[in-house]
Amino acid sequence: MLAHVAKALRRHLSFRRVVGLYRRGLSRKIFAECNGIVRYGPFAGMHWLDNPRRGRSEQGVILLGLYEQEVIENLVKAPEHFRVFVDVGAADGYYAVGLLHSGRVDRSVAFETVSEFREGIARLATENNVSEKITILGTAADSFVDVLRAQKVVPHETMLLMDIEGAEFKVLTDEVFAFLKDSLIVVETHAHIFADPQGEIDRLIENASKTHRVTAWYPGPRNPWAIKELDSYAEIDRWILCSEGRFEVQQWLRFDPL
Secondary structure (H helix, E strand, C coil): CHHHHHHHHHHHHHHHHHHHHHHHHHHHHHHHHCCCECCCCCCCCCECCCCCCCCCCCHHHHHCCCCCHHHHHHHHCCCCCCCEEEEECCCCCHHHHHHHHHCCCCEEEEECCCHHHHHHHHHHHHHCCCHHHEEEECCCCCCHHHHHHHCCCCHHHEEEEECCCCCHHHHCCHHHHHHCCCCEEEEECCHHHCCCHHHHHHHHHHHHCCCEEEEEECCCCCCHHHCHHHCCCCHHHHHHHHCCCCCCCCCEEEEEEC
16 A cells, blocks of 8 residues: 555656656747747836746746736735835745836835855846846845835835745844834745744734734635647647746735734
């Protein structure tokens, strides 16, 4: 019985790997056909880098404007007075640069632990002519509030996005929520890596309860049939290009000031 289960698991993992490689190939094709330029959504017109370390499998879904549409919508449609963007776990700079390129914000402060990624963010900002509007910093640590103050971040002008692979439950303390009591906060949660996922979520919401109200969402539908660049693509390829390649169904939390 165990041997049968192990064999089935190997087949499943092999299938996911093959699909992942095929998705990467489709994404590379889209990158070439779109000349590395985002074609749809609020970030349309932004130049995207061909980064071999990160993001080649995501190039298709990004350039077609399908990537994390709900997140973009929540940020772009936030109240207009949020003109400063703080990106914690900025990775390749998609949001920090994209929101500047679109004109939605006037300034971005990006926190990213990996030095190579920070260099990539700087290149992306230069490529899109917004390098003078972005500040790129390292890890958001215990002194997070002090760093925000040092950067002259004004909470009532600020919206913050956090995607730090589970460390959000450590960084978003009572002190941080209190300082950002007038800010909009959007968090990609990674509670699935903990023994008590719902307990982690509940504690995070409790930490925020004195200053923020919370809304949760999961990824929604996509429509690849509305994208003319995919007219010549097979149906299955269109759906594969909609995928963000995640192993877990991600939950997002939005914290609005009370």
